[in-house]
Amino acid sequence: MRLLQDVQPHEIYHLGGQSSVQTSFQQPVYTAEASGQSALRFIEELALAAPQARLFHASSSEVFGRNAYGTVSEETDFHPASPYGVAKLFAHWSVINFREAQGLHASNGIMFNHESPLRGMDFVTRKITATLAQIACGGQQILVLGNLDNARDWGFAGDYVEAMWAMLQQEDGDDFVIASGETHTVRQFVELSAAAMGLDIVFEGEGLECKGVERKTGRQLVGVSADFYRPSEPDPMIGNSDKARAKLGWQPRVSFEQLVTMMAESDLQRARDGQVWY
Numbered sequence: 001m002r003l004l005q006d007v008q009p010h011e012i013y014h015l016g017g018q019s020s021v022q023t024s025f026q027q028p029v030y031t032a033e034a035s036g037q038s039a040l041r042f043i044e045e046l047a048l049a050a051p052q053a054r055l056f057h058a059s060s061s062e063v064f065g066r067n068a069y070g071t072v073s074e075e076t077d078f079h080p081a082s083p084y085g086v087a088k089l090f091a092h093w094s095v096i097n098f099r100e101a102q103g104l105h106a107s108n109g110i111m112f113n114h115e116s117p118l119r120g121m122d123f124v125t126r127k128i129t130a131t132l133a134q135i136a137c138g139g140q141q142i143l144v145l146g147n148l149d150n151a152r153d154w155g156f157a158g159d160y161v162e163a164m165w166a167m168l169q170q171e172d173g174d175d176f177v178i179a180s181g182e183t184h185t186v187r188q189f190v191e192l193s194a195a196a197m198g199l200d201i202v203f204e205g206e207g208l209e210c211k212g213v214e215r216k217t218g219r220q221l222v223g224v225s226a227d228f229y230r231p232s233e234p235d236p237m238i239g240n241s242d243k244a245r246a247k248l249g250w251q252p253r254v255s256f257e258q259l260v261t262m263m264a265e266s267d268l269q270r271a272r273d274g275q276v277w278y
């Protein structure tokens with residue numbers, strides 16, 4: 001609060017929290033505190049110490065969860081399917097409440113998955129590109145994943161940050177879905193990453209029995225484990241970002257294929273440079 005009083009920021013981007021859906025099933029209370037209640041604490045302090053500041057809050061597609069078969073927009077009802085989604089929904093409504101009750105310039109970006117070469121290893125995209133890069137450079141490991149048929153609407157984080165900024169240049173705070181408008185499966189992400197690294201993987205079997213093997217050697221490169229399945233998953237959903245496109249003039253510039261190639265090439269370079277991950 002003292003920092004807010006001293007700095008009197010013009011714009012604040014609140015991206016903090018416990019951001020892994022998977023971890024939220026093991027640590028629901030911590031997630032509620034870190035991703036839900038902490039946002040409310042912050043907004044309350046902001047309202048007292050720097051009420052003229054413009055606030056962006058990173059809400060999440062996880063707020064839709066079970067309600068979301070098909071295309072979802074700002075008008076779709078919420079029904080989160082994870083402790084993370086529940087925590088984010090609390091923060092989301094706190095932002096709206098302070099906007100309506102206290103007149104804050106506060107916006108929610110309902111952010112669909114956004115990735116980049118800087119993505120954490122807990123997320124499936126970076127786990128795939130980092131592990132396949134090790135394999136492509138002669139490593140002996142196998143990439144072990146959960147459900148390969150799960151789908152996400154994945155975009156490039158750089159594009160999504162431009163949308164965050166654009167929200168704070170509006171005259172008033174508002175809520176916007178930020179999404180690519182396409183979904184792809186985890187399996188497709190693996191296939192495209194592998195191809196970008198010169199690995200030719202074919203999949204055999206279904207579900208937990210599924211295996212990805214290198215076509216020419218028959219060596220297993222990808223396996224599936226129930227350890228990475230989740231107790232519940234959101235319905236497969238596509239984000240409709242028409243409102244952001246119309247009001248903010250926003251649109252993503254990086255396609256799914258370009259995103260996967262960017263991450264694959266970056267991790268291949270890191271592996272060639274001998275960088276190690278944990």
Ligand code: GDP
Binds near residue numbers: 020124230
């Ligand atoms: P999330 O959408 O924020 O949960 O992003 P993640 O990257 O963690 O997960 C995206 C999807 O990939 C989910 O449907 C996961 O169930 C699925 N998935 C499959 N295998 C894995 C895995 O090994 N790790 C993670 N994190 N997700 C996996």
